[in-house]
Amino acid sequence: MENVDYIIVGDGYAGLFFAHQLIKNNKSFVIFSEGRKSASQVSAGIINPVVLKKFTTFWKAQEQIDFLKTSLKEIESYTGKNYLIESPIHRIFHDENEQKLWLKKSENEELVNFLDKNFGHLNVVKNDFNSGKVNQSARLDVNGFFTGLFSFLNEREQFINEKFDYTQLNASDSTYRNFNFKNILFCEGMGVKDNPYFSNVLVNPNKGHQIKVKLSQPIPENITIKKKHFLFPINDGLYFYGGTYDREQLHHHIDETAVEQLIKGLSEFYPYDFEVEEVNFGFRPTVKDRRPIIGRHPEHPNLYVFNGLGARGILNGCYFSKSLYDFIEENIPLHEEVSLARFE
Template sequence: MKNVDYIIVGDGYAALFFAHQLILNNKSFVVFSEQKKSASQISAGIVNPVVLKKFTTFWKAQEQIDFLKKSLKEIETYTGENYLIDSPIHRIFHDENEQKLWVKKAENTELKNFLDKKFDHLNVVKNDFLTGKVNQSARLNVKGFFNGVMSFLESNGHLIKEKLNYSEINISDSIYKDFHFKNILFCEGMGVKENPYFSDIAVIPNKGHHIRVKLSELLPQDITIKKKHFLFPLESGLHFYGGTYDREQLHHDIDDSAVEQLQRGLSEFYPHNFEIKEVHFGFRPTVKDRRPIIGHHPEYKNFFVFNGLGARGILNGCFFSKSLFDYIENNLPLPEEISLERFNKKDAV
């Protein structure tokens, strides 16, 4: 029997960023990974402090950006690579009204550090009304991040490549197979719906498709272009374009309508030939109030959940992993905005 401080169930952003907190604090742990492609692993990896439909920001945006940069430097010390790509977002304006709104919002205290007042014109793509640059935006090298961190976990004996079987958890003795654990943390995304301990948490599946395309006319390599969706280069020579949001078509197949939507969206501003080489989709775990869900089981106090990261999985997963660690290890209260217990209150959203 091996004693561990934590069993982590899952292998997306929530799981790996929490594992990072455990590494920093010399805690013993194992990660149970099904070795499937999670929504995190096929995500765009966009690091963006601005909601680009309305030109607004969100709760703790600057703190989350700063904490991510710090955490990725820490992760670099044991993987040997920093996975943050300096690829700022350039938002294509639809018309003059969007330009004016951007300028107005750039005076806002919360947004002045994010919305660049100098507009740019990009080659190759249609941007008749120019583009606005989002300062402090970037991308995560998603493939590199997961490969690098998972390789580190495996080489240090932290990775168990199998699906955890809930029925084999001995709750009263905190034992799972050969492991005696102090705490068990479930970071399963939409897989939580199969979890007998947390299947009723308020996460809503949101299906997202993206396409990987071969472009006939190449774009600048150091930026991310955004109109309806994000377009940026991949190491493979292809470009990523996506992703869609769909709460209705939740079957486990590619939706032709989503692919058509992406094809039309790209054609709107990329007036050259392109070829769709790959189509990918995943299910984001979203929450009505757009905040993560973190907490412990009402009966089993060493059973925890970390879920509901939504479309900002990188920032949410990184920043709130520290909140969860401090909650468990240092008895610091969770912010009410992310606590599982907020749904038990009469005024819950």
Template sequence: MKNVDYIIVGDGYAGVFFAHQLIKNNKSFVMFSEGEKSASQVSAGIINPVVLKKFTTFWKAQEQIDFLKDSLKEIEAYTGNNYLIDAPIHRIFHDENEQKLWLKKSENIELQDFLDENFDHIEVVKNDFNTGKVNQSARLNVKGFFMGVFDFLENRGQLIKEKFEYSKINTADSVYKEFNFKNIIFCEGMGVKENPFFSDITVNANKGHHIKVKLSKSLDQNITIKKKHFLFPLDNDLYFYGGTYDRDQLHHHIDDSAVEQLTNGLAEFYPYDFEIQEVNFGFRPTVKDRRPIIGKHSDHSSMYVFNGLGARGILNGCYFSKVLYDCIENDSQLPEEVDMKRFIN
């Protein structure tokens, strides 16, 4: 029997950032990964403190940005790679009214550090009313990030590539197969619906598609362009464009309507030919109040859930991994805004 402090079930942003907390604090653990690409692993990797539809910000945005940057430096120390891409978001304005609204919002104390007052014009794409730059925005090298962390865990014998079997948990003795554990953290995204211990948590699937395209005329700058969706360069002369949001078409194959939506969206501001090379989709676990769901099982004190990261998976996963860790190890109170108990009548 192997003794571990933690078992992590799930290999998306929630699981990986919680694993980072355990690495920092010298806790023993294993992570169970099915090996299928999670929604996190096909995500855009956008790090953005601003809601770009309304030019607003969100709860703890600055704290989350600061904490993420510190955490990525810590992760770089043991993986040997920097996964933060300094490519700020440039939001294409639809008209003069949006420009005026942006400037007005930039005077707001919550937004003045995020909304740049100087507008930019970007070559190649159509931006007749210029673009607004989101300060402190960036991207994560998603592919590199997961490969780097998984390689690190695998080399330490902490990554177990198999499906977790709930029926093999002995809750009375805190045993799972050959592991004697102190705590299990379920970080499964929409996979939680198959989890008999937490299947009733109120997360809803939001299906997102993105396309990888080859542009006939390349963009000069390594920036992230946003109009309806995000456009930015990848390796091998490809560009990422996405992603869509769909709460209704939840089948496990590509939606032609989503691909059409993306094709039309890109053509709106990119006036040259492009070819779609690849289409991907994933299911984001979302919550009606747009905040994560974190908490301990009511009957099994060694079981916790960390879910509902939604479209801000990187920021939520990183920041609230520390919140969950402190709750378990230091008896800190969970903020009621993320505590799963908020949905219990």
């Protein structure tokens, strides 16, 4: 039998950012991955402290932004690359009323560091009422992040490309196949519904589509454009545009209606020809109160869940991985707003 401090089940943002906490603290662990792309791996990677529909912010936004930047520098120390892309969001205004609302909200203490008061005009795209820049916004190099961390973990023989088999888990003896573990953490996204220990966790699927397009006229580099959805350059001359939100059409194949919605949304502000080269979708695990779900199993004290990251998987996954680690290792109570116990 091999002794490990942790088994992590799931290879999305929750699992990898928690793995980072374990690496920092010299804990032994293995990660089980199904080997298929999760919602995290097809996500836009947007790092955004502002809700761009209403120009509001969210709980612990500044703390999460600061913690993420620190964590990515720490990850760089062992992968050799910083995956932060300094590509600020420029929100295209629909009309003068949005401009006025932006300026009004920029005086708010919670938003003063995020909403730039100086409007700009973007080249190539339609922005008759200019655009507002979101300070401290950026993107994660999603492909680089997952490729780099998977490679690092593979080299250390900590990455197991295999579907986790719940029938092989003996929670009472803390064993799984040939592993003795101290703790096991389930970070499975919507896969948690198949987990016999945490199947009652209250997460709901939110299906998101995104497209990769080839533009006939390139947009300015090093920015992310937002109107209905996000548009930014990726690689090989392609651009990412997405993603949609759908709580109704939850089948496991591409929804052409969502693709049409994206094509229409891009056409509204991009006046030139473009071609759709690729379509992807994933299921975000969302929670009614828009807070992550973190906690310990009521009957098996070394089984934990980390789920419900929603559309802010990067910020939530990074910030609350530390909260979970401190809860397990230091017995520091979880904030009641993210604790699994809030549903009891």
